[in-house]
Structure formats: structure tokens, C-alpha cells
Amino acid sequence: MYFSDITFTVPSAMQAGHIWKYDPDTGETVVYRSPSGMSNGIKIDAEGRMVVAEGADYGGRRVTRTDLATGKSEIIAGLYKGEPLNSPNDIAIDEKGRIFFSDPRYVGHEPVYQPVMGVYRIDTDGSIHLVVADAGKPNGVAISPDQKTLYVVCHDNGAFEVDGLPENMASRKGRMALLAYDLDDAGTAKFREELVDYAPQDGPDGLTVDAVGNLYVAVRDVTRPGIYVYSPSGEERAYIPTQAMPTNVGFGRDDRIRTLYVAAGGSLFKIEVMNDGYQLPVVE
DSSP states (O other): OEEEEOOOTTTTTSOOOEEEEEOTTTOOEEEEESSOSSEEEEEEOTTSOEEEEEOSSSSOOEEEEEOTTTOOEEEEEOEETTEEOSOOOOEEEOTTSOEEEEOOOSSOSSOOOOSSOOEEEEOTTSOEEEEEOSSSSEEEEEEOTTSOEEEEEEEOOSOOOTTOOOTTOOOOOOOEEEEEEEEOTTOOEEEEEEEEEOTTSOOEEEEEEBTTSOEEEEEOOTTSOEEEEEOTTSOEEEEEEOSSOEEEEEEOOGGGTTEEEEEETTEEEEEEOSSOBOOOOOOO
């Protein structure tokens, strides 16, 4: 299990971000990569390669792909229309090998060149396409097992200045919601519905899906933090409380396909659930 340690530079005394590797057989956790390019979302593709969204705040502001056998990486997205991305945040991969990633901005001193905080699609030929421009401030992304729905989290926390706003100046939060988009064979996304509105509380961060289509969403609501399990239509089916504020979730593989891993409060947790997690069919 690979997971990101997002070390915001100012509060961490300029740490450069780390990717950690947890071995469930031994319980050992070691740093896999540092600096990480300020990695955030991580997914493993059907060929077993690690796809990483690298953010801003002295990060790469790009999407990279790493061959885990050799350790070599390639940049698969860094610019859109010739300008740097804002701060790639989360990753979803469909069964055709296309990569979807969100590009908001939460922290960082770097200029913002992209006028839209959107969701993009990287095709297998390397071309990059803006597919969602109406989500607000997109964060977590996931694709349903039937490949017909793109789920997008909007987590609009207001201003993104890494050092905070000037004294006596406030920032207003925006949309906090879980959104569903129809996804067609061409990879085009069309807004369908708002599944859950979390306002006025903070909304979700990362999310994942199980093999029958349920969503497992890390919700940062201070009144009820935890993993909310929803049906594809947004009906709450279960709640897993977390003592710390959760940021992301992901399933294990193979014989750990029912193990749900949770990143929360600077720690990694795991819990066994009833359904298999959804994973991409493996390319031999």
C-alpha cells in the first residue's frame, strides 16, 4: 500500500513531501520516495504502474507514472494549452487506460495559470482534455465499476494562500458536495446530479468504490468525521467513524480485496468490509 505524506511546507519546516510504502505482511512502513513532488492522489494502473498526482507548494504540478519494477518515472501531464497545471490532486483510471485527474488549488505560492479548477482526461495517446469545468473546486475523483459514472468531490474551502489571509480578512467557503457525471464511451463527462450536499459543514476529500458500485467517501465534517458509504444514488448505507479527520481511502488487492485502508490524522488505518473493492482488470 502506497500513500502520500503531504507535508505543507510552512507548517512542516520545508519538508518536501514523501510517499510511504506499507507492507501488510510484515507491518513495516518505509519511505518509498522523497521528495515526492508533493504527491497527493495515487493509483495503480492495470499494468501495475503507479500513477501520481503531484501538487503545488514547491511540488511538480504534474501527473507522473512510475514503473515499480525499475523505479523509473515518466511525466504524462504537466501543461494544458501550454500553461502549467494548478495542482493535480486525485486520480481515477478507467478500463480503457484513460487517466482522469482533478486540478484545484488549495496551497502553494505558485501563480495560477489555469482559469478553471477542473477535471482532465489523459488519453492513451498522451493528449489531455478538460472534461469537467462546472464542479467548483474538484478534489476526489472515482469511476464506477460499470464505467458509466464519474464521481467528483467538490471541496471549496475558499482561499488557497499557503501562509493564510491578511489579518482581519475572512474567506468564504463554497460548494461542499458529492457530484455524479454521466461518462460515455468517448470519455466525455456530463453533469447528472448532486448526490450529497454537505453544507454548511466541510465535505469529502478522497473516495473509492467497491465491486458492486458503493462509494466509500472520506468526509471531513467536524461534527461527524469518518468514512461514509453510499449507494450509487447517494443513499447512506453505512458509517465508519474515525477519531482523526480522514483524507483518503483505498482498497487492497488480491487476498486483501476487502481491506479498506484509511488515511487520517497523519496515520494509516485499515478495516475489513463486507464487499470486494473494485480494481482494474489486470493487463497480462
